[in-house]
Amino acid sequence: MKIILSPAKNMREADDCPSYETMPVFLEQTEILLEKMRSMNRDELKQMWNCSDSLAEKNADRLEYMNLRSRLTPALFAYTGLAFQHISAGAMTETQLAYLRDHLYILSGFYGVLRPFDGIVPYRLEMQAVMPEAGDLYTFWNSKIHDEICASDRVIVNLASKEYSQCVSRYLKEDERMITCVFAKLKDGKPVSGGTKAKMARGDMVWWLSENGTEDPEDMKKFAQGYTYSETLSSETEYVFLEKGEQRDE
Numbered sequence: 001m002k003i004i005l006s007p008a009k010n011m012r013e014a015d016d017c018p019s020y021e022t023m024p025v026f027l028e029q030t031e032i033l034l035e036k037m038r039s040m041n042r043d044e045l046k047q048m049w050n051c052s053d054s055l056a057e058k059n060a061d062r063l064e065y066m067n068l069r070s071r072l073t074p075a076l077f078a079y080t081g082l083a084f085q086h087i088s089a090g091a092m093t094e095t096q097l098a099y100l101r102d103h104l105y106i107l108s109g110f111y112g113v114l115r116p117f118d119g120i121v122p123y124r125l126e127m128q129a130v131m132p133e134a135g136d137l138y139t140f141w142n143s144k145i146h147d148e149i150c151a152s153d154r155v156i157v158n159l160a161s162k163e164y165s166q167c168v169s170r171y172l173k174e175d176e177r178m179i180t181c182v183f184a185k186l187k188d189g190k191p192v193s194g195g196t197k198a199k200m201a202r203g204d205m206v207w208w209l210s211e212n213g214t215e216d217p218e219d220m221k222k223f224a225q226g227y228t229y230s231e232t233l234s235s236e237t238e239y240v241f242l243e244k245g246e247q248r249d250e
Helices: 027-038 042-049 053-065 082-087 094-103 137-141 144-149 162-169 195-212 217-222
Strands: 002-005 104-108 112-114 155-159 177-187 190-193 227-229 238-243
Touching (some): 082 195, 094 104, 177 217, 217 227, 217 238
Parallel strands (some): 002 155
Antiparallel strands (some): 177 190, 227 238
8 A cells, every 4th residue: 555645835954864765756847847936936936835925035045046956855854844743754763664665655746746765855836836827736747646656556545635635536547546534523423624633643644554564554443643443434435533532432
């Protein structure tokens, strides 16, 4: 099985982590996107990034000197958002990291798809971004992300947001299966996923999967780090985990 995860906006260049081992598989496409962004003026970039003036200036300056082959950080260590904080890659054993090398893919608007030890640089480009003339990134990436991930496996554990997971789900074939993990609490008897807690739980799940060397999606139902699997709310394609104390009668 393969695991897909969203990236994070917050990133870093790190020298306190293992060295990168591989280059992103779609680096040529990333270079095309970089040139397209460099051709945009700062107002266009700010609108596309949907950010403050200061963030727009910082990221526009970054584009000018960005080198996709220098000062690289492994993707697993480059992102610093909540999910990645809870993955705690720096505290993992070599066995856990080896598991993630084989199973984890990080989806990216800029790089398409990343393996944990692909070398990357900090960037700002969400999958939902639309570029003048170039259009939206879903069209740009087309089925490439799906095809890369599903080339060697037919079962995908989805720990990504819909913004990113649809890059894979819309191209699924009949013999491919995606299981989306939902981390929620009950509201009026229905599961409602909380943004912050869900991000933390996704990271916890990645840690748990790597710690247990999980190969069978059925085993994910044993995950119990602050959540309990709900048999009644789940299906073959959606595993619902409720915050402990929130579960319904099963």
